[in-house]
Amino acid sequence: MKGCDLMVEVGRRRFLGGLGVAAAGAAASAATAPQAGAAPAPALVEYPSHHLANLSQLKTDEPLAVAYPDKDAPGVLIKLGTRVPGGAGPDGDVVGYSTVCPHKGFPLAYLKEDRTLNCPGHYGRYDCEKGGQQIWGHATQNLAQYALRVDAKGDIWAEGVDELLYGRLNNVL
């Protein structure tokens, strides 16, 4: 199910570019595979499904530090209090982002006053209400946002990331 969702997302956005990279990687893996008959590698990176928090832990505009897809990838969960594109949960207002600036890897700080993540390294700013759009900065991509799922008990699960995380050439190490 998770794979299907991701595939839909890939299809919606930049099918050619995304597939080009995935296919190139897959083809190269096959070429260097030591033995015939090895299980073929999937085209997409397999993201873990991680429990990050429960809705009851979130207070509006109080960021909760999390990590995803592993402990070396810091991020944040924020309940914005207003429905936003890509927002999860019953109110469509819960978002999760990497907090490593995709420019040079400095840690981003949340500014409650205008719901942005800000980089002390070179002044980059990202809008938490606009899918992590870089308001201004030097990064060549918008901020990586988590694919979140909220279950019936209010548990929040991260199940994917939509941009390459700074400091890793594979989002899942």
Next chain:
Amino acid sequence: MTYKRHVDRLPIIPTSAKEHNVTCHYCIVGCGYKAYTWPINQQGGVAATANKLGVDLGQQQPAETAAWYAPSMYNIVRQDGQDVHLVIKPDPDCVVNSGLGSIRGARMAENHTSLQRGTQLSRLTTPMVWRYGSMQPTDWDDALDLVARVTAAVIDEQGEDGLFVSMFDHGGSAGGYENTWGTGKLYFGAMKVKNVRIHNRPAYNSEVHATRDMGVGELNNCYEDAELADTIVAVGTNPLETQTNYFLNHWVPNLRGTSLDKKRRELPGEPVEPGRIVVVDPRRTLTVAACETEAGKDRVLHLAIEPGTDLVLFNALLTYIADKGWIDRDFIAASTVPAAQGAALMSRPGGGGPGAPDPLTDFAAAVAANRTTIEEAARITGLKPEDIVKAAQWIAEPKAGGRRRRTMIGYEKGIIWGNDNYRTNGAIVNLALATGNVGRPGGGVVRLGGHQEGYSRPSDAHVGRPAAYVDKLLIEGRGGVHHVWACDHYKTTLNAMKFKQVYKRRTDMVKDAMNTVPWGDRQAMVDAIMTAIRQGGLFSVDVDIVPTQIGQASHVWLPAAIAGEMNLTSMNGERRMRLTERYMDPPGSALPDCLIAARLAKAMERVLRERGKTAYADQFEGFDWTTEEDAFLDGYHKHEKGGEHVTYARLRAMGTNGFQEPATGVQDGRIVGTRRLYTDGRFSTKDGKARFMITPWRGLQAAGKAEQKARFAFLINNGRTNMVWQNAFMDQYSEFVMDRMPYPFIEMNPDDMKELGVAAGDLVEIHNDVGSTQAIAQPTPSAKRRQTFMLFAYPTGVQGNVINGGVNELVIPNYKQTWADIRKLAAAPEAARRLSFKSPEYRT
């Protein structure tokens, strides 16, 4: 939703990958990058021994790592006919950027053509001609034959003045020493074309005549001077966004105080402290905000000047500093003209005439003539008197122990494209000369630059001074054929609306004529074109890398290559020359501009011989180049100062650091350069003495500006933004950029927006006496009432439409001082609804 690439892994660079030197081909700073290429069916491994980066990629890498590249730094391209992986990432060992990548340069890989990944597919791949009512492909020989025949026929009837040429003069991109020489040898060597202009202005002239006339070349310091200065003065420039990594890597350390060790090392025995900065700009730019973040508000002085009055400020600073005695008497005596000669200079014939607009003179005469009180300056500039005095103190008040304060002055388009260019430039250089801040560590009076430089051409003296106002002449119906080399007047000229109306009409006349003749009947085709030209038509040839807006009017498109698709040399804002090595093929049959020029020269020679013009044909000899290196050896190597020391092989060995021009020799195989100019106190005049300039204030100088200001409500200040390079010629095909910037923005004070009933993202029309254009409203609380700032030269809303035709005596345009009214066109279009309109200003 905002644009996301959904790339969650990238191929790893293998140890066997080829490494190539790259200098970013966008802005003046010229950051060092490395390009890595490797076969499509290979990849590196995660283990440190299995990849080029030499680190364990199974681990999260730390901040500022060199062992990471963004998806924008990756592509699949063609190299020697084969598909290869390409990574272009910032070089940590380049002294210019120390591994920093900008939002422009770090997209170089993605901004190359990739048939496999669908990037930049709009690049021109084959010559195109107007045939059967649209642009159709042909081959080089066919296209160039037509261009040569029409050009020769026009010259026959109108002389070389009938040939109009618009040609880039910059480095980087598709410019560089190879390509300026190729085009220059054709138009200034084989021919003596007078009706010629440069990519960003309507004439063939210097942007900084004044400083050159005073004997001070405009790129006279080195980037480290920004780390050594006691005070940096930034005038009409927004370096965080337009010279990004120069600012981040060399200005910020000074403001933070992290260059103190370097100061102590290079300036022994002298009191040093973290740098101060004075920013002269009507607008609170992001540079101002960043400086305050780094240095603290008490060490940043933002002079939010009344637009166009910089000259008054600098005259007042000169007056105050001279009266206080905060001048460098020894320097003035040794390196500038003495008083006796100053008087003679002032009274020389032609002084103040059109070729030399303002008198050059000595220090005392300049101070006397430019005398301006602080109060008078405060009245005209709108600044507080105490702030002007504070600026004077920060610039020139001696340090403890009476040591001279080291002040670097950087200026750019706010001055260059601003009111009274020549005098204002002169007034700035006066201040630097008076305080001895040229040719010394921590000093320099420099333009900060737009493109990189890469100029090598035969003399342009025949063009004259003032140069022909080419765009005006085209509007007036002059000329029969127009060769356009990587210029897009439709986006980057003044009076653009009128220009486009006339240019379309004149070129349509030729298109209609061409539609009446079969393509294969060359003689009939040339005759039809010439008939249309005699009736006022214009034949337009556009040499470019992508279809341009002016190209929509053209009859021939010739596809050019860019840096990386060819070997290309340029120098940056501290005269640092590097070679960008060819790491991929140009798309299709695209060629370096220098080789296009050579082929055109050969076609001209052949056609002229056919027409029996033997002597004229002989002038087109000397273009037997087969590579861009041939053009380099014929041009830079033979003709430029120190060029004899410079070869591709030596540049290659010197990597992304290169050397600083001019070259003075070779030592152990390495080119020896020049860190700063004028360290010996001898300037670029016959007698080696720099000149001061008489620079009296005369209000808004260019025709029609004062009237426009009186008539229309809003200042339409304009310029660049961080994300977009130049006129977006490539960025217009970048999904990342166009998602964020679908239309140009206009920064407006929220109260002005309220009055006009305009909300964030609404489309507004900007209209005045010369034209109209559009933008989306960006609420900007720091904007002064009635003072807006619009993104310049953007394809989806050309700001030049509302800039009037006013220029200075030397035909330098004044783009900045433009006034217009604003009204709402429509509620925010869909593309603008997903945009963030939060302040771009960093806060903590």
